Amino acid sequence: MELENIRVRVTESIKKRKRDGKSPGGKYVSLGYRRLTDEKGESYLAINDKEAKIIRNIYDSYISGMNVIEIARDLNEKNYKTRTNSKFVESSIIRILKNPIYIGKIKLYETDENKRSKRLKLIDGLHKPIISIDIWNNVQAMMNENKIVKRNHENYLFSGKIICYKCGAKMYGVWSGSGKNKRLYYRCHNSYRVKSCNSAAIRVDVVDNILIESLTLLINSSMFMESLNANLVKEVQRYRTKNLNIDTLQVELQSLEKRRQYLTEQFQSGIIEETMFVNSKKLFTERFNYLLNQLKSINNSDYLLNQKTITLIKKDVDIFVNKLSMILHNSKNNIEYKSEVINELVEFIQLDKTGEPRFNIQITQNLFNKMLNNGKNDMYDNLAFTFIINKKK
Ligand SMILES: [Zn+2]
Secondary structure, three states: OHHHHHHHHHHHHHHHHHHOOOOOOOOOOOOOEEEEEOOOOOEEEEEOHHHHHHHHHHHHHHHOOOOHHHHHHHHHHOOOOOOOOOOOOHHHHHHHHHOHHHHOEEEEEEEOOOOOOEEEEEEEOOOOOOOOHHHHHHHHHHHHHHHHOOOOOOOOOOOOOEEOOOOOOEEEEEEEOOHHHOEEEEEEHHHOOOOOOOOOOEEHHHHHHHHHHHHHHHHHOHHHHHHHHHHHHHHHHHHHHHHOOHHHHHHHHHHHHHHHHHHHHHHHOOOOOHHHHHHHHHHHHHHHHHHHHHHHHHHHHHOOOOHHHHHHHHHHHHHHHHHHHHHHHOOOOOHHHHHHHHHHHEEEEEEOOOOOEEEEEEEEHHHHHHHOOOOOOHHHOOOEEEEEEEOOO
8 A cells, every 4th residue: 555655656746747847857868868957956857969969860861761770770870879878770769759858848648537548748848849840740740651651662772872963972762742743752861951962852763763774784794793703702712811810820830939948948947857848849849840831831822712613603603693683673573672682782873964873882791692592601701892883884
């Protein structure tokens, strides 16, 4: 009974604080604010300028067409952290976009006397807002709409991949127009709210087909195959050399030499007996010679690739390219898989003034192994490289 009374009293006092527009107290303060204490000892919320910038950035990014996953990725790249000092994820962004504290409101669940259910009320808080009502309303409307039209790469394959030809910012897929004229566009991140760029938006339905066609042509070109082959050969060579651990061998050789000297000194000062000295020295010398031979064999081009390995690499490249083309070309293919592949394969696309795309492609080990029949191939353990190919050439 006693405990229940305390609980009710605490809940009532929190509700009273909220009705008065005060933050509920407690340890947790939303990102963008910090709790201070006034001269009467009352705590209140003040804006934390550094964090408020992150909050505004999140709202602006969402309005400019970035989806919550892209926003989280962007913030993590900038090394920003959540209130609990962790990385941003989809749900943390959604929570921030839905939190009315940023328009100066406080959430209060009041029990409806007639219906006996809880009702959400927004109380005017005593704290200052970080986000304007206009932006807030805009974001809430967009979020409701996105529940109907699933807002992800299924609708625009190259969102966040196309570079604005005017300012170099990323372009994101965004709905524009109304009614029957409502269409998806790629729009420069800087052209939406900041308006520091006036590049035209590009229609997704037009450009996606052209990009897929160009990408397929590019992947099947002999130039792409040759580049990929050459890069793979280089990568495997680098991987092998690295794994043979020349440095480690040299370090061990040096330490062996030192121990051999130490052993001799100990023998000369009469600390160890002759038999022990001879036996230990023999072991050291054997190990020393073994390591030396290994080091020599590495230097003697043992790590250079032989014809057999290169043939295997070419086979892998063939499989890789065939599978990629199949996924890109075949419209019946699972669109989610297609967008996943494009997301991993294409680092960015630059369009010149005539609209000719220049692809910057990055083939990751992950993507490469996914395409191969035999799954994981540890020969390409460190495979990740970038090359720029201009379709025009
Ligand atoms: Zn721009």
